Each structure stands twice: as structure tokens, then as C-alpha cells.
Amino acid sequence: xxxxxxxxxxxxxxxxxxxxxxxxxxxxxxxxxxxxxxxxxxxxxxxxxxxxxxxxxxxxxxxxxxxxxxxxxxxxxxxxxxxxxxxxxxxxxxxxxxxxxxxxxxxxxxxxxxxxxxxxxxxxxxxxxxxxxxxxxxxxxxxxxxxxxxxxxxxxxxxxxxxxxxxxxxxxxxxxxxxxxxxxxxxxxxxxxxxxxxxxxxxxxxxxxxxxxxxxxxxxxxxxxxxxxxxxxxxxxxxxxxxxxxxxxxxxxxxxxxxxxxxxxxxxxxxxxxxx
Amino acid sequence: xxxxxxxxxxxxxxxxxxxxxxxxxxxxxxxxxxxxxxxxxxxxxxxxxxxxxxxxxxxxxxxxxxxxxxxxxxxxxxxxxxxxxxxxxxxxxxxxxxxxxxxxxxxxxxxxxxxxxxxxxxxxxxxxxxxxxxxxxxxxxxxxxxxxxxxxxxxxxxxxxxxxxxxxxxxxxxxxxxxxxxxxxxxxxxxxxxxxxxxxxxxxxxxxxxxxxxxxxxxxxxxxxxxxxxxxxxxxxxxxxxxxxxxxxxxxxxxxxxxxxxxxxxxxxxxxxxxxxxxxxxxxxxxxxxxxxxxxxxxxxxxxxxxxxxxxxxxxxxxxxxxxxxxxxxxxxxxxxxxxxxxxxxxxxxxxxxxxxxxxxxxxxxxxxxxxxxxxxxxxxxxxxxxxxxxxxxxxxxxxxxxxxxxxxxxxxxxxxxxxxxxxxxxxxxxxxxxxxxxxxxxxxxxxxxxxxxxxxxxxxxxxxxxxxxxxxxxxxxxxxxxxxxxxxxxxxxxxxxxxxxxxxxxxxxxxxxxxxxxxxxxxxxxxxxxxxxxxxxxxxxxxxxxxxxxxxxxxxxxxxxxxxxxxxxxxxxxxxxxxxxxxxxxxxxxxxxxxxxxxxxxxxxxxxxxxxxxxxxxxxxxxxxxxxxx
Ligand SMILES: Nc1ncnc2c1ncn2[C@@H]1O[C@H](COP(=O)(O)OP(=O)(O)OP(=O)(O)O)[C@@H](O)[C@H]1O
Ligand SMILES: [Mg+2]
Numbered sequence: 024x025x026x027x028x029x030x031x032x033x034x035x036x037x038x039x040x041x042x043x044x045x046x047x048x049x050x051x052x053x054x055x056x057x058x059x060x061x062x063x064x065x066x067x068x069x070x071x072x073x074x075x076x077x078x079x080x081x082x083x084x085x086x087x088x089x090x091x092x093x094x095x096x097x098x099x100x101x102x103x104x105x106x107x108x109x110x111x112x113x114x115x116x117x118x119x120x121x122x123x124x125x126x127x128x129x130x131x132x133x134x135x136x137x138x139x140x141x142x143x144x145x146x147x148x149x150x151x152x153x154x155x156x157x158x159x160x161x162x163x164x165x166x167x168x169x170x171x172x173x174x175x176x177x178x179x180x181x182x183x184x185x186x187x188x189x190x191x192x193x194x195x196x197x198x199x200x201x202x203x204x205x206x207x208x209x210x211x212x213x214x215x216x217x218x219x220x221x222x223x224x225x226x227x228x229x230x231x232x233x234x235x236x237x238x239x240x241x242x243x244x245x246x247x248x249x250x251x252x253x254x255x256x257x258x259x260x261x262x263x264x265x266x267x268x269x270x271x272x273x274x275x276x277x278x279x280x281x282x283x284x285x286x287x288x289x290x291x292x293x294x295x296x297x298x299x
Numbered sequence: 300x301x302x303x304x305x306x307x308x309x310x311x312x313x314x315x316x317x318x319x320x321x322x323x324x325x326x327x328x329x330x331x332x333x334x335x336x337x338x339x340x341x342x343x344x345x346x347x348x349x350x351x352x353x354x355x356x357x358x359x360x361x362x363x364x365x366x367x368x369x370x371x372x373x374x375x376x377x378x379x380x381x382x383x384x385x386x387x388x389x390x391x392x393x394x395x396x397x398x399x400x401x402x403x404x405x406x407x408x409x410x411x412x413x414x415x416x417x418x419x420x421x422x423x424x425x426x427x428x429x430x431x432x433x434x435x436x437x438x439x440x441x442x443x444x445x446x447x448x449x450x451x452x453x454x455x456x457x458x459x460x461x462x463x464x465x466x467x468x469x470x471x472x473x474x475x476x477x478x479x480x481x482x483x484x485x486x487x488x489x490x491x492x493x494x495x496x497x498x499x500x501x502x503x504x505x506x507x508x509x510x511x512x513x514x515x516x517x518x519x520x521x522x523x524x525x526x527x528x529x530x531x532x533x534x535x536x537x538x539x540x541x542x543x544x545x546x547x548x549x550x551x552x553x554x555x556x557x558x559x560x561x562x563x564x565x566x567x568x569x570x571x572x573x574x575x576x577x578x579x580x581x582x583x584x585x586x587x588x589x590x591x592x593x594x595x596x597x598x599x600x601x602x603x604x605x606x607x608x609x610x611x612x613x614x615x616x617x618x619x620x621x622x623x624x625x626x627x628x629x630x631x632x633x634x635x636x637x638x639x640x641x642x643x644x645x646x647x648x649x650x651x652x653x654x655x656x657x658x659x660x661x662x663x664x665x666x667x668x669x670x671x672x673x674x675x676x677x678x679x680x681x682x683x684x685x686x687x688x689x690x691x692x693x694x695x696x697x698x699x700x701x702x703x704x705x706x707x708x709x710x711x712x713x714x715x716x717x718x719x720x721x722x723x724x725x726x727x728x729x730x731x732x733x734x735x736x737x738x739x740x741x742x743x744x745x746x747x748x749x750x751x752x753x754x755x756x757x758x759x760x761x762x763x764x765x766x767x768x769x770x771x772x773x774x775x776x777x778x779x780x781x782x783x784x785x786x787x788x789x790x791x792x793x794x795x796x797x798x799x800x801x802x803x804x805x806x807x808x809x810x811x812x813x814x815x816x817x818x819x820x821x822x823x824x825x826x827x828x829x830x831x832x833x834x835x836x837x838x839x840x841x842x843x844x845x846x847x848x849x850x851x852x853x854x855x856x857x858x859x860x861x862x863x864x865x866x867x868x869x870x871x872x873x874x875x876x877x878x879x880x881x882x883x884x885x886x887x888x889x890x891x892x893x894x895x896x897x898x899x900x901x902x903x904x905x906x907x908x909x910x911x912x913x914x915x916x917x918x919x920x921x922x923x924x925x926x927x928x929x930x
Contacts (some may be wrong), residue, residue: 076881092358102695109713116717163719182905187845188734229436236341240894242909243337268437284915288337291386295342297437 028203034104035094035122037131038084046075046082047215049207056083059200065176067196070204074251075215076179079204080134089173090131092122096141102148106161118164119146127159130173138178139189141262146195152176153198188199206238212251226267228256233271233296237279237289245285249275311777326381335385336911340367342435345391348892348911349768350753358390358544361377363401364553366392374541387441388542394431395423395543400514406548407521414525414779416548417463422524423517425470429509432475439476446471452541455770462528462533465491469538470505477758479506497528506650589633625652629794632835636710636829638793641869644769653796658787660814665763667813669770680775680921687779687925689734693727700726737804737843738776738783739834740769740920742819744799745789749821750853752913761853761890762821767917768851769801769816773808775921781928782841785812788830789822792860796829797822804841824858828870831885834855835878848878849926850887851920855897857893872901890916 058085059066068076077093084091094105099142107121126133138146150157157170178199180191207215209231234249241248253275260270271293280286328351330336352367354360359368366389372381395401400423409416428446432439450471450843453464458501472487473479473504479487484506488499501524508516537633539545562614625635633652640647670677694700696707704727711721742765752758767787790796801819802812831848838846856867887907889898898907910916 025928098692099695102359103710108710109719111709111713114716134613145489151802163714172849187927188930190884217347235344238342239345240337241341241896242907243340243905246454253502284912285337287334288341291334291338292341293437295390295435295437298439 032104032122032254034097034100035092036124037125038081038091040081040091043085044078044079044081045218047207047211047218049075049211050077052202052204054082054204055200059177060087063126063157063172063175064200065178065198067199067201068116068177068179068204069182069201070179071181071206071250072247073252074204074206075251076204077134077136080132080177084132087132087173087175089175090129091133091134092126093134094122096137096139096145098133098140098142100141100145102145105145105148106159107163107268109163123149123152124159124161124168127168127174130171132175132177135176137177137212138180139191140197145194146192148214149176149178150195150198172188206234206248207251209235212254215251216254216258219255220262222258222262226261227258229296230258230271231268233275233293236292236296237275239286240285243285245280247279249279253278266299270299271297324376324378325371326378326385327371328368328385331385331771332381333912333915335368335389338386339389339393340911342390343397345895347393347396349389351755353823355544358539358541359392360545360547360550361392361396361401362547362550363396383441384445384542387432387438387445388544390435390438391427391431391442391543392433395427398430398514399549400427400517401546403551403684405514405518406551407518409548413523414528414531414674415521416546417531418524419469419517419521420546421470422508422521423514423546424540425505426509426514426517427543428475430537442542443475446475447731448544449540453538463537464535466501467537467540469498470504473502473506478510481506482691483632484699488631496924514849537913543814625649634798634833636832638828639870639873641866651793651796653790653798653829653833654798655798657800658815658818658915660811661818663813663817665766666770666816667769670774673767675773676918677771677774680771681778683925684775684778684921685842687734687929689732689930692727692732694730694796695727696722696724697726698724700728702727709838733844734779734781734928734930735844736781736847736928737838737841737845738781738847738924739838740772740785740850741781741830741848741850742769742785742787742801743789743825743827743835743850744787744822745825745852745854745857746768746821747825747853761913762819762822764914764916765851766816766819768920769819770813771917772921772924773802773812773816777808777924782843784834784837785816786830786837787819788826788833789824790826790858791823792858793826793862798830798833802838824862825854825856826858826862827852827867828874829857831871831874831878835874835881835883838883839881845928846883847924848883848885849920849924850885850889851916852887852889853890854891855893868897868901875901884927886923888916888920888923 024091034113056066056079070076080093081091094100103121103122105123107119107124109116111117120128123133125131135141135149151160152170153176157174159168159170160166161168181198204248206212212231212234213224213227216222216230217224220227222230231254234251234254237245237249257267257270257274262276265273272290276286276289276293280289313325332349332351335349339347340709347364347366349368351368351370352371354484355367355369361367368385368388375381375384399405403465405660407415407419428442432442450468453468453471467489469490472481472490481503484502485499486504491498504520508520629652630649635649635654635655636647636651637648638650639645692913693703697704706723707722707725707727711723711725715721744762748760748762748765750761752761752764752855773783773785782804783802785801787799787801788797799815799819801815802808806812827850831850834848838848855863856871857863861867862870878885885902885906887898888910889907890910892909892911892915894909895909898909901907910919
């Protein structure tokens with residue numbers, strides 16, 4: 024299996040996480056993950072967007088020294104896209120492992136990001152991998168692969184305020200150890216912002232305060248509350264010389280809602296925290 | 300002139316012609332209410348709300364739960380400034396509470412010692428200004444602006460006498476951007492030569508007080524000043540500093556908010572205080588159940604954001620009635636439902652008698668008026684709902700279709716060459732993603748929906764907003780094929796739960812249904828559990844891919860016979876869990892400001908929405924439905 028093959032994957036990425044990603048543990052998620060890995064249990068990362076799920080996965084892959092395969096799920100992702108297919112090459116057929124198969128074969132970490140987006144008939148192919156036999160059946164080649172102990176399946180899922188039309192089926196959900204991700208507590212979020220953006224502590228402090236205030240509106244009509252990611256974006260803009268108010272408008276107020284009233288209130292909160 | 304320095308401090312403001320006699324403009328609270336309500340919610344950690352009250356014309360005040368601001372602001376010649384005034388005065392009140400200056404043990408009783416109270420109001424006001432500027436630096440220029448405006452108005456009015464006015468004015472003259480130096484204080488004192496010595500000493504003492512980041516000194520100093528200065532003449536009682544308003548000790552309840560909620564400093568002490576809880580239990584099940592009941596913990600890492608306070612102890616029912624089963628007479632003609640007794644952790648079988656009724660249909664004048672007055676809005680909602688119409692998308696790998704699926708064809712050729720039997724699914728076709736939804740909209744028709752919005756009879760009653768919301772939703776739904784029912788519920792005691800069928804799934808939205816909507820009015824109590832169970836029962840009779848129950852409510856579960864306590868919350872929660880288990884999705888919209896005390900526990904995060912601005916409920920209902928059902 025060569026890396027060239029991987030170029031055929033349109034929705035997946037393979038990475039050896041060589042440099043240690045910066046990840047600040049918030050609770051006991053690292054321990055839980057270690058336990059799940061040791062016990063060969065699949066893991067579900069649950070939480071809103073932009074709170075460090077992807078970063079966590081990268082950090083864990085690095086810790087374990089395993090390659091990481093990330094699949095961004097979408098509504099036309101088919102089972103073959105995950106498992107693999109025959110390709111015609113020089114009048115011969117070649118079997119090409121899909122990202123999931125490849126991960127099972129090589130004992131990699133496979134991260135299915137935003138699993139709810141995938142077609143329902145696609146989601147079921149992971150089921151046999153998630154019970155205690157940890158098998159993957161390839162109908163087309165007739166193979167049955169047993170996942171090696173190194174293999175780990177991780178899915179992410181945002182249970183927040185979203186359409187009921189694409190909910191994760193309980194039969195899928197109940198196969199995973201769920202680790203809850205939420206906004207980091209203020210002190211940790213401050214650390215993260217400083218580290219990621221290089222902004223001074225005072226500014227980071229104000230951004231944290233801003234984030235907390237905006238999150239109070241999460242049950243009042245925000246599409247998504249101000250995530251750590253957005254706070255980091257704002258910090259980066261500030262760091263590069265854009266005025267704090269403008270930076271927050273661009274990186275926070277505008278992206279989180281289309282509702283004019285909510286947006287006005289968010290802007291007012293920004294001008295409460297940051298002077299011109 | 301006031302206007303001149305406004306212009307200087309507010310460079311964005313367009314220059315006005317230099318007419319001194321500009322007409323003043325007036326800005327009504329209603330014009331800023333929806334934004335201000337959200338703003339106050341955000342900066343107070345969801346603990347305070349804002350309302351207008353004519354009593355606040357002399358200055359905003361608070362009872363510790365609600366901030367009362369004037370019904371209109373007409374001091375300024377420009378709406379922007381008036382808007383700013385509303386914002387600053389609200390923020391100031393939030394900080395006044397959060398900083399602890401209104402803690403009950405701190406505020407002197409004016410009936411016992413009026414002088415001490417008056418000094419306290421002035422000194423703590425000065426202290427709050429500085430704390431606010433410190434913690435919310437964005438407001439610093441606005442506070443400075445307001446201080447100067449207040450000062451200009453006061454000195455213009457010529458009030459310079461009495462013990463208090465010179466002190467207020469001198470303090471307002473002190474710089475806000477740094478701690479005043481001794482010589483700055485001396486210079487300010489010279490403005491009032493007749494009282495120079497005394498005033499200077501008071502100002503110097505105040506300067507020391509301002510350096511301390513805890514309000515305890517304000518009271519001490521107020522005590523010293525009042526002891527040293529004797530009685531204050533009624534005729535020299537100063538007006539409130541306009542943006543600070545007044546302290547109303549007679550109204551104060553124990554405050555809901557502390558400065559810890561607002562201040563998130565990085566001192567090591569606080570670091571240990573904010574230890575995060577474990578992220579998860581190593582469980583193999585993810586239940587997606589509502590949140591566990593826990594006390595709101597101010598010191599929790601999320602500042603209590605997602606936990607809640609259960610303040611139901613005072614509403615516990617007498618337990619005795621829970622032991623008597625319904626009589627045959629009471630059961631007659633009723634649907635019988637169990638209820639959950641959380642104390643005994645068991646269901647009480649056949650505990651509730653619920654009777655359905657179809658309200659008489661009559662005149663449709665109210666509904667017609669709603670349709671007339673909101674034609675544009677309804678047209679807009681319909682357009683939005685049209686976008687929900689089943690999306691046409693091309694499905695790949697189909698047995699039959701209008702186009703060859705090239706990808707599938709290549710795969711099958713490859714399969715064949717590999718010696719496999721090739722797939723026959725070689726086509727793609729355009730398909731409609733069918734929606735196939737059944738919605739039950741369940742309306743709380745308890746007596747409280749007869750209340751006037753903001754307790755002000757000039758406004759609508761809550762029930763009118765609900766009526767509007769339901770009409771909007773039904774109008775918008777006319778462009779979709781989603782099956783829907785509209786139910787109302789009320790009743791009193793478990794023997795008489797009432798379930799009104801406004802529109803059944805198979806009824807069309809016509810004159811009869813409109814007539815029933817027209818007749819909706821406030822009833823009695825709010826026994827949520829049984830009503831939810833019955834609506835869910837009806838929903839599960841519908842064959843649909845997605846079933847949704849939407850609850851519209853204005854308060855916590857409540858009924859005569861003890862349902863208002865924890866019992867009602869627990870039973871409602873149980874009913875919702877049952878609903879989910881039978882495949883019904885649940886979502887609630889509420890206008891109860893205290894909803895976060897129980898909503899996360901009953902419905903779970905992301906499954907309810909609190910509407911700060913009651914009139915907005917009317918459109919939010921359709922909006923939420925739209926968002927819950929986009930494909
Ligand atoms: N605990 C953490 N340690 C380090 N960085 C963090 C942490 N939490 C959040 N971040 C920052 O937040 C950003 C967003 O995190 P990430 O991309 O992992 O979000 P996510 O949860 O995967 O979101 P999505 O669901 O949108 O993919 C990261 O780039 C990082 O800067
Ligand atoms: Mg991610």
C-alpha cells in the first residue's frame with residue numbers, strides 16, 4: 024500500500040503527526056481516551072464546534088505514535104468511499120483500500136469528523152467495527168479484516184441546536200464511549216488563546232470575558248456560541264494589528280448569527296469589553 | 300456647552316448646525332428593548348432582566364432580579380446618545396449588583412440613618428464607576444462621557460448648596476482613567492471655596508476608599524461622613540446622578556449575581572477555585588438525556604452557565620394527597636395517565652384524569668386582524684418555509700435512473716475484471732428528500748398567559764403573542780406538507796386536566812380552526828406531564844419519519860395539588876424522557892426569565908429556547924421550527 028494511493032481519497036487525509044500538537048487538557052479526557060484505547064473501545068467526541076476536538080485527536084495520535092486518518096463526512100459519502108473499491112489501471116483491476124480499511128489494516132487512528140452528515144446507509148458500515156469482534160467485512164474482496172489493537176475509531180458529533188432531520192441514530196450512538204467537550208474554563212481558555220495567538224494576557228483575558236458573555240445568549244437564538252476557535256481568530260487579528268473591536272466584529276459577531284437583534288446585542292457586548 | 304463636549308468625545312457623530320435650541324428627541328424603551336434585553340442577559344450571566352417603569356424616570360433602579368429603566372429617554376438631542384444612555388445605565392446597574400454594593404447587609408437603612416444612606420449612595424456610586432471602567436474597559440469612554448454630562452447638567456442647574464451636592468460634583472470632576480492623586484483632589488476641592496477644608500478632607504478620604512477593590516470601605520466612610528456632618532436639609536436633597544439612578548433598599552432581594560461571575564482574573568487563588576470537573580465517565584452508553592440535577596455552583600468552571608439552581612424547596616407539596624387513587628367518578632370519560640413520583644421513584648398508575656375538548660369555534664376577528672396586520676411578515680415566513688421544500692438531489696448508484704452513473708459504471712467494470720459479479724446499480728436519479736414530518740404544537744394556556752407583557756396593561760397579553768405565533772406557524776406551514784396539530788392545555792388538580800384540540804392532524808387550517816384559535820384564552824394551571832403524554836400519544840399514532848413536539852410555555856410546571864414543586868418538574872422530565880423513548884423529538888420555547896432553573900433539567904441543553912423579548916415569541920416559533928427541520 025503506497026501513499027500514492029491515498030491521493031485517490033477525496034474526503035480523507037492521512038497524516039503522521041510528527042510535531043507535538045499543542046493541546047491543553049481540560050479534564051480527564053486524556054485518561055479516558057487512554058483507557059478506551061487500551062480496552063479497544065471506540066470513542067465519540069461530543070460537543071459544539073471549535074472547542075478542541077480535532078486538536079485533541081491529533082494530540083492523541085501523536086502521543087500514541089500512530090498515523091491519523093481523518094474523514095470529513097458529508098451527505099454523499101458512500102460506503103465505498105470509506106471501504107474502498109476496484110480501480111482499472113493499465114487494463115487491470117487494482118483494489119484500492121478506502122480510508123477506513125486502510126486504517127484497520129495499518130492500525131491507524133481513524134477519525135470520522137461530523138458523522139451525522141454521512142448518509143445513513145454509510146454509517147452502518149462502522150457498526151461491525153465497534154462491537155467486541157472489531158471486524159471489517161469487505162464484500163467485494165471477500166476479506167474479513169480483524170482490527171489490530173493499535174487501531175482506534177473516533178467519531179465526532181455536535182449534539183447542539185441542530186436539525187432533527189440529521190440526528191445520530193441511537194443504535195450508532197450507543198456503541199461509543201462518549202467524551203464531552205465544552206468550552207474550556209476561563210483560566211484554561213486564557214492559556215489557549217495566549218498560546219495560539221501570541222496575544223498579551225490582558226487582551227486574552229478580555230476575550231475570555233467576552234466569550235463568556237456571548238455564551239450567555241446561547242439559548243436566545245445564537246446559531247453557535249462564540250467558540251474558542253473564534254476567540255483565537257479574533258486574538259490573531261488583534262495580534263496582527265487590527266483594532267480589537269474590529270477584530271471581534273469580524274471574527275466573532277458576524278459569524279455566529281444572522282439575526283439582526285442578536286448581532287446588535289453582541290456588538291454592544293464587544294464595545295463593553297473593548298475600547299476603541 | 301454639553302453638546303460641544305459630546306461632539307468632541309464622540310468623533311463619529313456628524314456635526315450638527317450650531318443652533319443652541321435644537322429640539323430634543325425622545326427614544327422609547329420599546330425601541331431598544333429587544334437588544335437591551337439580550338445585552339443585559341449577556342453581561343449579567345443570565346441573571347438579570349430589564350424592564351421599563353415610570354418610577355424610573357428619576358433614575359434607574361433594581362430589585363436584584365430586574366433592572367427598571369425609564370420608559371423613554373429625552374435628555375439628548377440625538378437618538379444615538381439616548382440609546383447609549385440606556386445601555387450605560389443598564390450596564391451600570393448590572394455592575395452595581397455584581398460588585399456587591401447592593402448586598403443587603405451593606406446598604407444602610409434609610410429609615411434608621413438617612414444621612415448614612417445618602418452618603419453611601421454617593422460613595423458606592425463613585426466606586427462602581429471605577430470598578431466598571433476597570434472590568435469593562437470598553438465602557439470607559441462612555442462612563443467618562445456620562446460623568447461629564449451629569450456634571451454639566453448639575454452645575455448648569457445651579458445646585459451648589461447643601462452638604463451633598465458639592466461632594467457629588469467634586470467627585471464627578473475627579474479623573475476616571477486613573478486613581479486621583481492628592482493634588483488633583485486638592486484642586487477639585489478648590490471649586491467650592493466656601494467649603495474647601497471639609498470637602499477636601501472628605502475627598503481625600505474618598506480617594507483612599509477608591510483604591511480598594513472591595514466595596515466594604517464605602518459603608519465605613521458613609522458612616523464617618525454622616526456622623527461628622529449632621530442632618531441634611533430636605534431642601535438640599537440632591538437628584539440622582541442620571542446614569543447611576545437610585546438605590547431602592549425597600550425593593551432589594553438577596554442578589555443573584557456576584558462579581559466573581561463577571562470577573563475572570565488569572566490570580567492563582569482563583570485558579571484553584573475553578574478546578575474543572577471530570578469531562579466524562581467512562582460509560583459505554585451515551586444517553587443524550589437531560590442534564591443531571593445539580594445546584595448552580597457559582598464557583599464552577601463555567602460560572603454556573605450550564606448547571607442550574609433548584610429553588611423549589613419552598614414549593615414542596617403536602618405529601619398526603621399523593622396516596623389517594625382517583626375514584627371511578629373522577630375517571631369517567633377521561634384519559635388516564637400515570638405520573639412519576641420522584642420521592643418514591645415510582646410511577647403512580649392512573650394518577651391523572653385528562654379530558655380532551657374541542658373548543659367552540661366562533662368569530663375569527665382576532666385571527667383576521669393578525670393576518671391583516673402582518674401580511675408582509677407572513678409572506679416572508681412563507682418564503683422561508685418554501686426553502687424547506689424537499690430538496691432535489693441526485694442520488695448515485697441506483698438501479699434505475701435518468702443518467703448513467705459514471706463512477707458506478709467504472710466500479711462495476713473493475714469489479715467484473717476482478718472476477719466479481721458487477722453491481723447493477725449503474726444509474727443516478729434525481730430524488731426528493733421527503734420530509735415526512737408530524738408536528739404537535741402544545742400551548743400552555745395557564746392563567747398566567749393572561750398577564751400583560753412587562754406587567755404593563757398598555758402592552759399585549761401574553762396569550763395574544765402566543766395566538767400570533769400559532770397563526771404565523773400555521774400560515775407558514777401552508778407551503779409545506781408537514782402534518783401538524785395544535786393543542787392547548789390547562790386544568791386544575793390531577794382530577795381535571797384539560798386538553799384542547801385546536802387543530803387535529805387531519806383537520807385543515809380553515810375557518811373552523813381559525814375560530815378555535817380566536818377563542819384561545821388563559822385557563823388555570825400548568826400540569827405539563829399529562830398534557831405532554833397525551834400529545835405524544837397522538838403523535839405516535841401518526842406515521843411519520845420525524846415526530847416533533849413543540850411546547851410553548853410561560854413558566855414552570857405548576858398545579859394546585861403540589862405540582863408546582865419539584866414533583867412537577869420531575870414528572871414533566873419523565874414525560875419528556877418517555878417521549879424521546881417513543882421516538883418523539885421535543886423542543887420548548889419559553890418566555891420565563893427563570894427558565895434556566897429548570898429547563899435544562901427537563902428538556903436538556905439545545906432542546907429549549909428562552910425568549911427574552913416576549914413579543915418576539917410570535918416569530919421565533921416559526922423560526923425554530925424551520926431550523927429544526929432543515930434537511
Ligand atoms: N484544549 C485545547 N488545547 C489547545 N487548543 C485548543 C483547545 N481547545 C480549543 N483549542 C483551540 O481551538 C481551535 C479549534 O479547535 P478544533 O479545531 O480542535 O475544534 P473542533 O472541536 O474540532 O471543532 P469542529 O467541530 O468545528 O471541527 C484550535 O485550533 C485551538 O486553537
Ligand atoms: Mg474539528
